[in-house]
Amino acid sequence: MDLGLLYSGGKDSTLAALVLERFYDVTLVTAQFGVTDDWEHARETAADVGFAFERVDLDRDVAEAAVERMLDDGYPRNGIQHVHEHALEAVAEAGFDAVADGTRRDDRVPTVSRAQAQSLEDRHDVDYLSPLTGFGRGAIDRLVEETLHVESGPSEEIPKADYETELRALIREEHGDEQVRAVFPDHTQTRVTGLQ
């Protein structure tokens, strides 16, 4: 069975791929808006960890709406959630038997409720899997330490391909650095560089 896993090159979505590869032919799928070329980092990481890779293109309007929401809110949560739901729809339309993401038990965002999962499955005739939903933060940290090579640092210095990178770039482009810092508090990003 072919499974498309929404992929950022980060540790969660990479670990999700390792959980699923026993059961599925996993393709790592990175969604992008065409704002930057950061999706290429995910392609490189996919090659480093030995999985097939595909890119799906999302409508730039979705990014613009998400940015507007984040600037209104003053925090990124609702904008990120909106983009995640849109990206899952795009992967579900790409023809896989199953779609998946790396959401975790302890994530505040993005989240996919049981009702949303069921709706995605019914409308697209796919299975939706979130294999890390049953894994807590401690377990994930320990499994990452045992299975992956990871580098970490400030968001600006770690080349990743999650939505945040493009959304930050869009805010910077249209509203300046100050607004990026207002919406996204400083935090450390991680990026997978290979399997152990």
Next chain:
Amino acid sequence: MDLGLLYSGGKDSTLAALVLERFYDVTLVTAQFGVTDDWEHARETAADVGFAFERVDLDRDVAEAAVERMLDDGYPRNGIQHVHEHALEAVAEAGFDAVADGTRRDDRVPTVSRAQAQSLEDRHDVDYLSPLTGFGRGAIDRLVEETLHVESGPSEEIPKADYETELRALIREEHGDEQVRAVFPDHTQTRVTGLQ
């Protein structure tokens, strides 16, 4: 890392073992009250699928309280939930680095909330994993079909080792067959007989 997985010999807990074995040294753990010897079916299935096996003994008072609750309610849900929580505590006390169960996204019972999971982890200094929480019914059916050999039939004819078997026996012993049928509607059970 050593992981104890609460095990019934059924397809869900067996599939959960296959999901986790890439990352953990998995021991299948069957909890029992000493009412019947049905835990031996789980030991046999564990051997058939190639995993280590342990038995943990639960206090018979817990079974008696669960039976009382089920008879009062007229349905088994709350009694089963009570027993499941008690069994998870017992596995968490058995000295594993991590404990797990086979609860699924679409299960109504047993369920383990995020708060209950966190509490179990904090009190026992273990990780708690429910690897099938992110898998829907359709995905699980398809994965079982691809990975396991399964037999199915009425509950009375399929030798399993879930709590229900002992709780049914206890009700039968103390209240008669009529009460068993009143609490547990007829349904089809499945039991794993090996890996494909």
